[in-house]
Amino acid sequence: MNELLNVRNLKVIFPTERGIVRAVEGVDLHVKPGECIAIVGESGCGKSVTSLAMMKLLSSPPALMQADEMTFDGKNLLQLSEKQMLDIRGKDMSMIFQDALTALNPVMTIGRQLDEMFMRHTNMTRKEAMSASINALHLVGVPGPERRYFDYPHQLSGGMRQRVLIAMAFAIKPKLIIADEPTTALDVTIQAQVLDVLRKLQKENGTALILITHDLSVVAHMADRVYVMYCGKIVEHAPLRDLFTHPKHPYTQGLLSSVPHLSDESNRFVQIPDNVPSPLKKPSGCYFHTRCAYCTQECKERMPRLTDIGGDRMLRCHHPLGGE
Ligand SMILES: Nc1ncnc2c1ncn2[C@@H]1O[C@H](COP(=O)(O)OP(=O)(O)OP(=O)(O)O)[C@@H](O)[C@H]1O
Ligand SMILES: [Mg+2]
Structure with missing residues (x-):
């Protein structure tokens, strides 16, 4: 390497x-x-x-x-x-x-x-x-x-x-x-x-x-590549183009939605509500669940692992956008 x-x-x-x-x-x-x-x-x-x-x-x-x-x-x-x-x-x-x-x-x-x-x-x-x-x-x-x-x-x-x-x-x-x-x-x-x-x-x-x-x-x-961080953890990693065209993490999509011209209109448009949680009181489960439109019970209970999803991409999410 x-x-x-x-x-x-x-x-x-x-x-x-x-x-x-x-x-x-x-x-x-x-x-x-x-x-x-x-x-x-x-x-x-x-x-x-x-x-x-x-x-x-x-x-x-x-x-x-x-x-x-x-x-x-x-x-x-x-x-x-x-x-x-x-x-x-x-x-x-x-x-x-x-x-x-x-x-x-x-x-x-x-x-x-x-x-x-x-x-x-x-x-x-x-x-x-x-x-x-x-x-x-x-x-x-x-x-x-x-x-x-x-x-x-x-x-x-x-x-x-x-x-x-x-x-x-x-x-x-x-x-x-x-x-x-x-x-x-x-x-x-x-x-x-x-x-x-x-x-x-x-x-x-x-x-x-x-x-x-x-x-x-x-x-x-x-x-060339982007690491997206949330509350001290990497939540998504992808080559730049893939991240912009097909974000998999709702947080990444939220960040992208605030970038003019770049958000794909066919994507679900997600504004990130609320603020970043206090570093002294991070939420249970997935740290993003309190702000995520796709949150389920599983997200409240269990922190997702950062998983290799192929194509030089890593993702920490129970419910990736656009499927696996
Ligand atoms: N000396 C310190 N004592 C206590 N907490 C700290 C200290 N330095 C940083 N932190 C905490 O560590 C966390 C990460 O801070 P950091 O400065 O890396 O954020 P950041 O992503 O660079 O933010 P920004 O975009 O505002 O620069 C924050 O919650 C911050 O309050
Ligand atoms: Mg800083």
């Missing part, structure tokens, strides 16, 4: 004063070199905790994490020390966060921040780093990169700042980038432009990408 990242049975809990929050409940996922996968689900379903756990960036305490397997590029991440992880995070995996203003240093020009990235991870001199940084800004479509190099983060628009974060993530030529809601803070037109840049660099560099979002329309032109 030539997986770049392989995660099996990842669990993360947060013991809190009000009880134990089971944020991630046995997640399995894998990413091949150069592949783009998406993790999709509503707020609070465990997307960010999953990605932080995979980079071993969760602070413990409060987080308690365990997994049967977590290998990246042939290395067992579970056994690596923080010092070894620092090396991997700097060189082979990097992360793009949602909020560029917090991710960037406000008192350093963006040029200097890029320079430092190049100098820390390559043998470049300051002068070489400066021209690499200007080139990196050019590649992510920052206009007038020679001038913008001297700007501080607050002098750039949100879209431009996000491009700088993308430039920083690709600067070290990592094998894997995890982008957690990279465009959520941007308006729709800018969002599309930034996603285009991300996709272009991902393809050109052959970088594997984990794209995390609550918005299925974001993944429509990007991902």
Whole structure:
């Protein structure tokens, strides 16, 4: 198996004063070199905790994490020390966060921040780093990169700042980038432009990408495969096209129904009612049963298993849409 990242049975809990929050409940996922996968689900379903756990960036305490397997590029991440992880995070995996203003240093020009990235991870001199940084800004479509190099983060628009974060993530030529809601803070037109840049660099560099979002329309032109998460569990996994044309989980269909143009009119139209249950009080049986139009007694009583349904698809549902 030539997986770049392989995660099996990842669990993360947060013991809190009000009880134990089971944020991630046995997640399995894998990413091949150069592949783009998406993790999709509503707020609070465990997307960010999953990605932080995979980079071993969760602070413990409060987080308690365990997994049967977590290998990246042939290395067992579970056994690596923080010092070894620092090396991997700097060189082979990097992360793009949602909020560029917090991710960037406000008192350093963006040029200097890029320079430092190049100098820390390559043998470049300051002068070489400066021209690499200007080139990196050019590649992510920052206009007038020679001038913008001297700007501080607050002098750039949100879209431009996000491009700088993308430039920083690709600067070290990592094998894997995890982008957690990279465009959520941007308006729709800018969002599309930034996603285009991300996709272009991902393809050109052959970088594997984990794209995390609550918005299925974001993944429509990007991902090869999609994992749908609900209340800390994967509920459906499918190649992108199959997921969009034939969603099997009512939750996936609910997410799709909020994406304009993409929902097939012949599908049953299901809006997801109510809110995500509290992580301290998850429902019995299938966690989605309280919001599901197809709920039966069995759904209230028994958690469905994540089952291989063929065609590179996995499903956790007693009553799949469109039959088995
Ligand atoms: N430090 C913490 N202490 C207690 N609970 C936490 C902590 N961090 C996260 N959680 C809980 O873990 C669950 C998963 O959170 P996570 O941030 O992964 O959600 P998410 O899917 O990324 O949501 P969003 O779309 O809002 O970013 C949530 O219920 C959250 O409240
Ligand atoms: Mg999040």
